[in-house]
Amino acid sequence: MIKWRTTRPLKNTPAQYKAEFEWLKEVDSLALANVQQQLRAAYNKFFKQGTGFPKFKKKGIKDSYTTNNQKGTVSLTNHTVKLPKIGHINAKFPNKINGLIKSATISKTPSGKYYVSLLVETIVNELPKTKSNIGIDLGLTHFIVLSNGCRVANPKFLSKLQDKLVREQKMLAKRRNVAKAQQRKLTESRNYQKQKVKVAKVYEKIINSRKDFLHKLSFNIIKNHDVIAIEDLNVKGMVKNRKLAKAISDSSWSAFTTMLTYKAAWYGKTLVKIDRWYPSSKTCSGCGHLLTKAELPLSSRSWNCPSCLQENDRDLNASINILNQGLLLAKHSKTVGATGLA
Incomplete structure (x- = not known):
């Protein structure tokens, strides 16, 4: 039986690779920090819980990143969404968003469309009882x-x-x-x-x-x-x-x-x-x-x-x-x- 154990914490950060991969500079530092946290969590699950080894995410396949909202860096207007380091982008909203925006995940679909998924802290009111x-x-x-x-x-x-x-x-x-x-x-x-x-x-x-x-x-x-x-x-x-x-x-x-x-x-x-x-x-x-x-x-x-x-x-x-x-x-x-x- 093979036992896995870690001797050193993962210290590599995505920011260290900006010189080699220019496209990493396109997003803000919080997005890169989120990637580091996700990678650290994946390795912890592998070594401590025995889950599968983290899979490499190749650029061009399911492209996405997540950034946090800090003091209004992610916000909405009637027709735009504001993102860190990118600014305001024209967007369509299916529903009115009520609550505090915590983070935003930007993703690109295989058909070439871009979506912004917002994580919002809000209060959901219970629906009235129907006795049915x-x-x-x-x-x-x-x-x-x-x-x-x-x-x-x-x-x-x-x-x-x-x-x-x-x-x-x-x-x-x-x-x-x-x-x-x-x-x-x-x-x-x-x-x-x-x-x-x-x-x-x-x-x-x-x-x-x-x-x-x-x-x-x-x-x-x-x-x-x-x-x-x-x-x-x-x-x-x-x-x-x-x-x-x-x-x-x-x-x-x-x-x-x-x-x-x-x-x-x-x-x-x-x-x-x-x-x-x-x-x-x-x-x-x-x-x-x-x-x-x-x-x-x-x-x-x-x-x-x-x-x-x-x-x-x-x-x-x-x-x-x-x-x-x-x-x-x-x-x-x-x-x-x-x-x-x-």
Whole structure:
């Protein structure tokens, strides 16, 4: 067994390399100091916690940097954002920003667009209680099925732009082959770089459309319900299924669950995650009768309970069971919290 240990603290600073790498002078000293702190934290995790060795971040791939706001060095006007050492830059703001700006992260996307992400210290007011609870069943045909009977169709953003993406990627491959045949570097091939941006724009449209959909849907659910119950799915394990991997990835269940989690915490709502092994689909929501796996194959979308004769839609029945189980867990959690039990 190999044991790693550090004998000396990391003393190298990005500022020491300004003479060799002129582009380091383009940003302010706080940005370089942040990089040093991030690198030191990464090495500490590697040596003390056994995480992976820090990966080298090559210039030109996911370019970004973070700077801090000190006495108004990062500020906003109606149409500009002020950054240290750069000054005012024209910018578009989707929403009004209320609060104290702590830091700004400037990033460049593969399509050539620049974004500024602001870290703001603010007060988030809790949303009013609605006395409504909801259970959510995640799916592929329908993105979600709610326990109140509502169904949200799966937008399938990747599938809709799949043909266009394939065409642009084929053209990119041709540009790559032409550049290699002419013994030119890809960075020097203008046609290849132009086509690379076109491919990036297709991906960007897919990502932005998906994020917009997930943010609006998650906020709407949080706004209108007090207790939200959802499945705790093993998405990493599920994407190993080659037949369903692309459809599951396109659905972005993990991103949707993450948004529900932090928005529920922000706005004073309760999110309950049901154990992934809970048989929500195979349990009758009317009487609790449990079917076996053989009695309810994946292809069956509805079934009649042999005990109470209730006709169950597979997805709707699952969402009702998820809600009932979620309410039990939420009640138990409050009881444990009130009595102080571990």
